[in-house]
Amino acid sequence: MTELLELENVHARYGPVQALHDVSLTVGEGEVVAVLGANGAGKTTTLRAISGTVSRGGLLQLGGSNLRGGPEAAARAGIAHVPEGRGTFVELTVDENLRLGAYTRRDRQVRHDIGRIAEYFPWMVDRGAQRAGTLSGGEQQMLALGRALMSRPRLLLLDEPSLGLAPLIVREFFRIVRELNENEGLTVLLVEQDARIALSISSRAYVLEVGRVALSGKSDELRDDESVRRSYLGY
Amino acid sequence: MVVASFADFMQQVVSGLAAGGVYASLALALVIIHRSTGVINFAQGEMATVCTYIAWTLTFNHGWSYWPAFAATILFAFVFGVATHRAVIRPVERGSVLRVVIVTIGLLIAINGFVVWQWSGEPQALESPFGTDTLDIGGVIVSAQDVGTIVVTLGIVVLLWLLFQFTKVGLALRAVAVNPDEARLVGVRVTWMLALGWGLAAVLGAVAGMLTAPSVGLDPQMMQPILIYAFAAAVLGGIDSPLGAVVGGLTLGVLLNLIEVYSEFVGTELKLSVALLIILGVLVVKPSGLFGRAEVKRV
Numbered sequence: 001m002t003e004l005l006e007l008e009n010v011h012a013r014y015g016p017v018q019a020l021h022d023v024s025l026t027v028g029e030g031e032v033v034a035v036l037g038a039n040g041a042g043k044t045t046t047l048r049a050i051s052g053t054v055s056r057g058g059l060l061q062l063g064g065s066n067l068r069g070g071p072e073a074a075a076r077a078g079i080a081h082v083p084e085g086r087g088t089f090v091e092l093t094v095d096e097n098l099r100l101g102a103y104t105r106r107d108r109q110v111r112h113d114i115g116r117i118a119e120y121f122p123w124m125v126d127r128g129a130q131r132a133g134t135l136s137g138g139e140q141q142m143l144a145l146g147r148a149l150m151s152r153p154r155l156l157l158l159d160e161p162s163l164g165l166a167p168l169i170v171r172e173f174f175r176i177v178r179e180l181n182e183n184e185g186l187t188v189l190l191v192e193q194d195a196r197i198a199l200s201i202s203s204r205a206y207v208l209e210v211g212r213v214a215l216s217g218k219s220d221e222l223r224d225d226e227s228v229r230r231s232y233l234g235y
Numbered sequence: 236m237v238v239a240s241f242a243d244f245m246q247q248v249v250s251g252l253a254a255g256g257v258y259a260s261l262a263l264a265l266v267i268i269h270r271s272t273g274v275i276n277f278a279q280g281e282m283a284t285v286c287t288y289i290a291w292t293l294t295f296n297h298g299w300s301y302w303p304a305f306a307a308t309i310l311f312a313f314v315f316g317v318a319t320h321r322a323v324i325r326p327v328e329r330g331s332v333l334r335v336v337i338v339t340i341g342l343l344i345a346i347n348g349f350v351v352w353q354w355s356g357e358p359q360a361l362e363s364p365f366g367t368d369t370l371d372i373g374g375v376i377v378s379a380q381d382v383g384t385i386v387v388t389l390g391i392v393v394l395l396w397l398l399f400q401f402t403k404v405g406l407a408l409r410a411v412a413v414n415p416d417e418a419r420l421v422g423v424r425v426t427w428m429l430a431l432g433w434g435l436a437a438v439l440g441a442v443a444g445m446l447t448a449p450s451v452g453l454d455p456q457m458m459q460p461i462l463i464y465a466f467a468a469a470v471l472g473g474i475d476s477p478l479g480a481v482v483g484g485l486t487l488g489v490l491l492n493l494i495e496v497y498s499e500f501v502g503t504e505l506k507l508s509v510a511l512l513i514i515l516g517v518l519v520v521k522p523s524g525l526f527g528r529a530e531v532k533r534v
Contacts, residue, residue: 051420072419075420083420091413092410096406099403100407100410103422
């Protein structure tokens with residue numbers, strides 16, 4: 001498998017606070033990789049380091065070229081970051097949110113892609129003119145995912161998509177992510193509190209502890225290792 | 236109260252709409268900047284004054300006719316607005332709102348000083364592009380200047396609305412106003428969008444200035460009362476609502492004109508006080524204005 005994303009000795013800080021000390025990880029083309037860990041372990045910061053929304057150092061490469069600059073540059077390089085807590089423009093309509101997802105694209109396939117995305121989220125067709133802020137939490141999370149797909153990303157970063165959602169909706173969300181991965185070869189780096197569901201959807205996982213990679217391995221092996229489960233994953 | 240004929244009344248309404256179109260343009264400029272940057276640009280009126288002087292220089296010193304000068308001035312206003320954001324506002328933008336506001340007040344004073352230094356305080360006359368003719372519309376006599384002002388200001392407002400509503404750049408501008416961090420994540424170059432907003436606002440101000448100058452006369456203080464009316468219009472409509480700014484501007488224009496003409500008490504001298512009373516009244520009774528959404532903060 002060729003590596004799409006490569007992080008080596010990445011560190012990041014918020015002002016004087018060092019949030020990531022030394023994180024190295026890889027994501028292969030077409031792979032779903034999970035990042036797990038307790039609150040404050042640096043999961044969100046890892047994603048933010050990749051998309052350039054936090055000041056960072058170390059080696060970060062996407063498809064062999066260095067990631068430089070802020071989030072605008074990351075978006076142009078093909079990274080779609082769905083941040084924690086529903087990344088939608090609440091005052092804009094569903095349709096406008098989707099079109100904004102395609103902002104960096106120059107081709108004329110945007111309309112067509114909205115139709116394609118509607119195959120995964122049929123309700124978006126009829127509710128294109130609805131303001132995103134009036135959607136339910138689950139629908140907003142779906143819209144955030146749909147918007148990310150509109151950029152035809154090389155790499156999708158998902159930050160805690162299950163946060164605050166009912167279990168049924170969480171399952172539906174991850175079913176769609178899995179389908180996208182299987183049907184379209186979408187590469188995903190997933191940050192998740194819910195280790196059980198994250199390990200079930202991913203092929204590999206990294207466990208962070210205070211800004212460092214404490215452990216990594218195949219998802220099914222991590223899941224079956226009781227000592228790992230108890231000491232790191234808490235279930 | 237003076238008893239008036241209907242035709243006379245309608246004439247005053249049209250003339251109020253012309254003034255209102257000017258207030259609406261400048262109010263819209265304030266709203267565009269407030270939505271994207273979160274501050275009131277106190278220099279908006281002075282920026283319009285400089286632009287109007289440019290138009291006057293082109294017509295008076297260089298013999299241009301009004302409309303070519305109008306077009307060139309709009310171009311200048313846009314570049315001036317973008318440059319102001321890049322050079323003056325952007326360096327302080329990350330600080331507190333107060334810092335930015337103080338910078339815009341400083342800008343107001345600096346630009347005013349520049350205008351007086353460059354063009355002196357003497358009033359100048361900018362020719363009217365619409366002439367001094369009057370039109371008879373079903374018995375209502377209106378001046379061509381008033382009708383032209385209404386058509387041009389509303390035309391510019393409609394063009395801007397089309398830009399914001401139906402173009403990719405417009406969508407990006409609105410996205411930045413709603414959520415700049417998110418906008419960055421989808422690849423919008425936010426600082427350029429903010430500069431673009433300043434450019435568009437400066438264009439609106441220039442239009443307001445160039446349409447006002449022929450009737451009130453061009454001098455360095457010309458836009459100062461109009462900025463107060465524009466504040467009142469923006470506050471009345473809701474400081475974050477573009478539609479509110481336009482409706483507020485037109486309403487205020489008509490209202491103030493009717494009060495000025497028909498009330499024996501208010502007259503020209505107290506018009507400004509009425510505008511300030513409206514600002515105060517709206518802020519006390521309904522701070523979000525007619526079209527604004529009440530701000531809800533989670534604590």
